[in-house]
Amino acid sequence: MSAHLVEKALELLCGNYIFADRAQAAAEGIRRRLAAGEYDGLDEEALGERLTAELFEVCQDKHLRVRTRAEDEREALTKPELEAVWREQQRLSGYGIARVERLDGNVGLLDLRFVTSADVGGRAIAAAMDLVSQTHALIIDLRRNRGGAPDGAVFWTSYFFPDGETHLNDIYEGATGQTRQFWSHAWLPGERYLDRPVYLLTSEATFSGGEEICYNLQAQGRAVLVGETTKGGAHPTDRFPITPTFEITVPVARSVNPVTGGNWEGTGVKPDVAVAAQEAFDVAYRLALQHVLASATAPTILAEARSALA
Template sequence: MSPNVIEEALAVLCARYIFPEKAEAAAAAIRRREQAGEYAGLDERQLGERLTAELFEICEDTHLRVRVRGAELHAALTQDEMVAVYREQIKLANYGIARVERLDGNIGYLDLRQIPEASMGGRAIVAAMELVSHTEALIIDLRRNRGGVPNGVSLWHSYLFPDDETHLNSIYDGESGNTRQYWSQAYLPGERYLDRPVYVLISGVTFSAGEEFCYNVQALGRATLIGQTTRGGAHPTRFFPITPTLEITVPIARAVNPVTGGNWEGTGVVPDIEVPAEEALATAYRRALEHVLAGSAAAAVQEEARAALDGLAPAEPAETVAA
């Protein structure tokens, strides 16, 4: 492996990482190891894994990685080329929406695996929210959500708040020194999802923009989080190709929540109700059905909810995590 590959990765790290002092310290440590011949004979995958581990030793940043690029990216070396690949990938992934369903008892269910860029996935988000707009409660499953784009998060969230007066999140950009605020939107196609409970399912896989999704609604008291603590990556990231087959992903910004003043980096998002991730859906569904039965839903919906609740396995005691 050419030493130039390592040096190019370190140059990007030092120029773009949101924490410059950590970047310089990590680069110095890696250069010492490179001079000692510790990377000799490693192929690209081995080198990426080794550098990623060593970057984490100093920076403790789960977004900071050196890794082999997917085959579809080998010819994508400019930003425009990488955006074109992303556009095709997110379209084929149905803009991250794996499943939209009305569960018995008139409970809405969304399984979101990615958060799309709003200008690309907006129509799909609107369509999904239209399909659950008349349900009695909503379950949003982020247990397999590995991230996405902040403006997509703000579009999803806008459906959960009544107007444009909810400050959702802010992102500080290291290169420009500017902070961008993300607010709920004044106008949305279709109906907003208001005055009904929302349950968000999380796990140790939930990451990045998926974590922002749940952190924001938890901080604002708009949803109940159920499952396990998330992975803990709060730094928006860009991908920089080092060769056609190797890239470094570098956090260039950091989230600053307007309610907490902080973010979930390194700690993850802690659920309100802690249960094993595989039990989170059943736990949320039970609570949603109990909400229906305690309310004024139509008789047919109440009957359906009672039958669904009777069909669930007996509930195990759930651990409520103190705020």
């Protein structure tokens, strides 16, 4: 049984991975181990952990994983079925928006756990941004953000630019050999968040689409990152079921930032203000309150800010 699972995983790897030479090198090593019987007797969970570790040894890619599938996904084997399950997960988890709050001193706080796609969660993103639109500064907590959709990252970050003229990211797709450009949106529902500071909270667990928000805003000089260097996964990924209970996730594209010419793969995104993740909110809130005290004129807001800072 394990031989069939391994061969199917390698077929999907070699047929889809954005770096074909690395896929071939990894597959050759795994096939040698397979022939030597090294995977005999492993259940799916143990086999997935073993293959993931061996793929990482060669490819150094944190998006490249073999694993058991979540229970609510095990009936979904085709792309439309996977899409339907994913949409339902998005809906039931608030489109990744765990918390929206106005803090004392008129500072906005958004807690984003993953990055929804614009077509699925665009209304929720617009609603969240509307609730913080009148604040003097904004904190976006990405410390537990595990990633998501590139178009969703662009939708979020478009609120921090005045028009559709900011080139945010490019994605090179291996299957077509084409590069897709991502620009800020020329029109958005609700107000944009301009001319006010944005602070992004990061941790070593911040990953993928969460990192894209960090990297793109940092490259454009539009946000201050506070916290830890992020996990380091920049390759857009597809999921391929091997069996109803077993799957491989394979990066099928790579990001190229138009400002830096690179991305955050393997290195993570380095913060502007390096502090332990658990201290990041306090540090960012202090910076935000100092901005409020320097820029606000309303006595009520100034009193709130002084009290909070004290």
